[in-house]
Structure formats: C-alpha cells, structure tokens
Amino acid sequence: xxxxxxxxxxxxxxxxxxxxxxxxxxxxxxxxxxxxxxxxxxxxxxxxxxxxxxxxxxxxxxxxxxxxxxxxxxxxxxxxxxxxxxxxxxxxxxxxxxxxxxxxxxxxxxxxxxxxxxxxxxxxxxxxxxxxxxxxxxxxxxxxxxxxxxxxxxxxxxxxxxxxxxxxxxxxxxxxxxxxxxxxxxxxxxxxxxxxxxxxxxxxxxxxxxxxxxxxxxxxxxxxxxxxxxxxxxxxxxxxxxxxxxxxxxxxxxxxxxxxxxxxxxxxxxxxxxxxxxxxxxxxxxxxxxxxxxxxxxxxxxxxx
Ligand SMILES: Nc1ncnc2c1ncn2[C@@H]1O[C@H](COP(=O)(O)OP(=O)(O)OP(=O)(O)O)[C@@H](O)[C@H]1O
Numbered sequence: 319x320x321x322x323x324x325x326x327x328x329x330x331x332x333x334x335x336x337x338x339x340x341x342x343x344x345x346x347x348x349x350x351x352x353x354x355x356x357x358x359x360x361x362x363x364x365x366x367x368x369x370x371x372x373x374x375x376x377x378x379x380x381x382x383x384x385x386x387x388x389x390x391x392x393x394x395x396x397x398x399x400x401x402x403x404x405x406x407x408x409x410x411x412x413x414x415x416x417x418x419x420x421x422x423x424x425x426x427x428x429x430x431x432x433x434x435x436x437x438x439x440x441x442x443x444x445x446x447x448x449x450x451x452x453x454x455x456x457x458x459x460x461x462x463x464x465x466x467x468x469x470x471x472x473x474x475x476x477x478x479x480x481x482x483x484x485x486x487x488x489x490x491x492x493x494x495x496x497x498x499x500x501x502x503x504x505x506x507x508x509x510x511x512x513x514x515x516x517x518x519x520x521x522x523x524x525x526x527x528x529x530x531x532x533x534x535x536x537x538x539x540x541x542x543x544x545x546x547x548x549x550x551x552x553x554x555x556x557x558x559x560x561x562x563x564x565x566x567x568x569x570x571x572x573x574x575x576x577x578x579x580x581x582x583x584x585x586x587x588x589x590x591x592x593x594x595x596x597x598x599x600x601x602x603x604x605x606x607x608x609x610x611x612x613x614x615x616x617x618x619x620x621x622x623x
Contacts, residue, residue, distance in 0.1 A: 320378045323354035324433075327366050327394060329386030329410070330359050334477065337385045337410040340426055344385065344408065347430035355383070363393035363600070370397045379403060381619060383433065387411015388453055388528075392598025395443055396450040399615045406433050406619035412482070412530065413599070415453050419525035419540060423623045432621040440614035441540045444524045446597050447608055452616070454528045454535060455609050457587060457595035458519035459497045459550075459558075463489045464529060464596050486529060494559045499551075501590040506582045518550040518558055520587060522609050526569070528596075533569025537579070543613040547580040584610045 328341045341357070348355055356377070358369040373379050381404040384391045391407045398405045408429045409417035416422070420441075423429050444451045456464070467473060467489035476482050502517040503510065521528075522545045523535025538546040553562055553576035565572055571579070587607045595602045 320376065321354050322378045322380050323356060323373075324348075324381055324383050325370050325373050325379055326355050326357040326383040326385065327360050327369065327390065328357060329361075329390040331361070332386035332390055332411045333414075334412065337390075340408055340410050341385050343426035344383070344430055347427055351430065351434055353430075353434065360386075360390065360393075366390070366393050367397045370394060370401075370403070374401055374403075381406060381433075381436075383408065385410050387599070388413055388416050389599035391416050392451045392453070392600060395452055395616055398617075399443060399450060399612070402617065404436070404438050404617040404619050406621050408621070413528070415525065415527045415530065416598075418527060418531060419453065420618065420620075421622050423621050425623075428623075429621045433619060437620045438617045439541070439620055441616050441618050442524055442543055443612045443615040444522065444545065444597065445610040445612045445615075446595065446602060447604075449597060449600075449602065450612070450615070451524075451597040451600075452540070453525045453598050454521050454523045454538075455595055455597045455607070456519065456521040456528060456534065457589075457593050457607065458500065458517060459493055460519045460521065460528075460534065461594040461596040461601070462497055463493045464599070465594060465601060466493055467529075468599075483530075486532075490563065491559070494555065494563065500593055503588045505586040505588075506580060507584055514549065514551040516552045517589075518553065519548075521548045522546075522582075522585065523548070524611065529567075532567040534567060536569040536571065541614075543611065544581045544583055545585075545609070545611045547578075547582060547585065549578040549580070550576060551578065552576050582611070584608070
C-alpha cells in the first residue's frame with residue numbers, strides 16, 4: 319500500500335515569486351511533522367492537472383496543497399472535485415481573492431498545523447462550460463480591464479517602483495474609453511429574460527471579489543448554493559467611467575436603472591459577438607457561455623487566519 323501523501327503545487331510566478339519562498343517554509347514544517355509529499359513547480363494548468371492525475375494512480379493521495387494565487391487555485395479545482403480530493407490553499411498571489419473569501423491564513427506555520435488537523439468544509443464551485451472555478455466568472459469590460467492590467471507593459475514598469483496597484487486603475491480608464499458594449503440575452507434557471515442591448519459587464523459570483531478585493535458581487539457566499547449576478551448595462555460611457563464603475567467595485571449596492579442584480583443556479587449568456595470572460599483570472603473567449611453553480615462540489619481544508 320503506497321504511503322499517504324499530499325500533492326503540492328507551487329506556482330513560482332504567482333505574486334512575483336512569493337510562492338517558492340513560502341514553499342521552503344512549508345517544506346521545513348512538513349519535514350518536522352514527518353508528512354510525505356510530492357511537489358510540482360507548475361507553469362500551466364495542464365501540467366498541474368496531469369501531476370495530480372498521475373499521483374492519483376500511483377500514490378495514496380490525501381489532498382492537494384496549492385501555493386499560488388487565484389489562477390493556480392482555480393486550475394486544480396476541477397480535478398480535485400472529480401476525485402473528491404480535499405484542497406488546502408496557501409495564498410501567494412497578487413490578488414488572493416480566494417484567500418479573502420475564506421479568511422485563509424498567509425502564515426506557513428499556521429497553515430501546516432491546520433493542514434494536519436484537516437478540518438474541512440464543502441464549498442460551491444462555478445462551472446463555465448465544464449471549466450470549474452472558485453471566485454467569479456466575469457465577462458465584458460471588467461474582464462478586458464483585468465487582462466489589460468495583467469499583461470500591460472506598464473504593470474511590469476510600475477512593479478519595479480512598487481506601484482503595481484496603479485496598473486488596474488490605468489487599465490480601467492484606458493479600457494472604459496475604448497470598449498464597445500455588446501448585446502446580450504440571458505436564460506436564467508431555464509427561463510429566457512429580455513435582451514440587454516448595451517451590456518458593459520456581467521459578473522457571476524460564487525464569492526464576492528476579484529482583482530484583489532474589488533467587490534463586484536457583494537452578496538455572494540460560497541456555501542449558499544446560488545450565484546449572485548451583477549450586470550452593468552445601458553449606461554453612458556461617462557456615467558460608467560466616473561460614477562457607476564468605481565462605486566460598483568467598492569461593493570456599494572447601487573440603485574440605478576443601469577445596474578441589475580440577479581441570483582441563479584444556472585444561466586446562459588448569448589452575446590452578439592465573441593467576448594472575453596475571466597474565471598479565476600483565466601481567460602475564455604466565446605459568444606455563448608453556460609454558467610452553473612455546482613453546490614458543495616469542493617472539499618476545502620480549513621486553514622484560517
Ligand atoms: N497551475 C497553474 N494554474 C494556472 N496558472 C498557472 C499555473 N501555474 C503557473 N501559472 C501561470 O501563473 C500566472 C499567475 O498565477 P496566479 O493567478 O496563481 O498568480 P497571481 O496572478 O500572482 O495572483 P492572483 O490570481 O491571486 O492575482 C498565471 O496567469 C499562469 O500564466
């Protein structure tokens with residue numbers, strides 16, 4: 319019988335290299351506690367999934383430890399849920415919205431102690447056309463802003479001066495000035511709703527924030543078996559840029575004909591063109607998305623602050 323062990327996935331690029339540093343500390347604690355593990359320094363979702371699948375066949379896996387940001391955590395929830403493997407997340411990203419939602423500890427010593435205690439809770443997951451995620455599936459202008467902020471030349475430049483936090487507002491202004499709204503029809507829990515002719519963004523939240531604490535779905539809870547949907551539509555560019563968007567991301571519930579809040583267990587978005595959707599930081603391009611809420615689909619090891 320193979321020895322019981324953990325699969326550890328470390329993303330060396332999360333949080334500008336924080337992951338490896340945290341892993342060294344976790345490694346020391348695991349050695350002291352005589353806990354067996356195998357480690358992958360991952361560079362893509364695919365290698366992480368293959369790593370877990372392979373260990374499932376050859377070892378007696380007790381769970382998956384992720385040391386990385388929201389993208390790394392999101393990349394293994396599909397395989398973890400498929401094999402019913404508990405997951406522990408040590409946040410090492412730049413945004414860490416998953417950690418924020420579950421009040422996860424950032425301290426490696428506390429983390430390993432609670433990993434060993436192995437108290438777990440079941441959490442809901444989002445499922446976008448078969449791809450699972452923990453936090454928010456967001457399509458439209460906010461997805462474009464996130465992509466622009468992450469891949470812009472000014473992010474790396476600003477990071478050098480410790481001003482990386484400015485990348486998002488710069489990308490927001492830039493994108494809001496050029497983005498063309500799309501026409502969208504929605505089917506919510508099997509029922510077709512009216513068309514939104516001028517949609518700026520639609521965000522379906524299992525948890526409340528993305529982008530490092532931007533509260534776009536303030537009511538979302540990861541154990542209530544519904545997703546909370548925020549739609550910004552039919553606003554003028556100037557009103558969205560200066561009035562609605564900043565308030566929306568602060569988590570203020572906005573009473574405005576241009577902002578709609580819905581809840582659903584499943585929805586289909588049909589856009590009049592291909593749009594960008596981001597799920598846990600990962601981009602998906604399509605004109606149709608079916609998003610479901612998979613209740614209690616993941617076992618999370620509680621490693622709280
Ligand atoms: N297993 C993995 N899953 C997803 N992305 C990975 C993985 N390993 C490496 N990467 C790459 O690392 C990048 C950053 O990963 P991640 O999202 O975890 O960190 P971050 O962007 O610093 O933090 P956050 O998402 O919390 O803001 C991803 O965009 C991807 O290119």
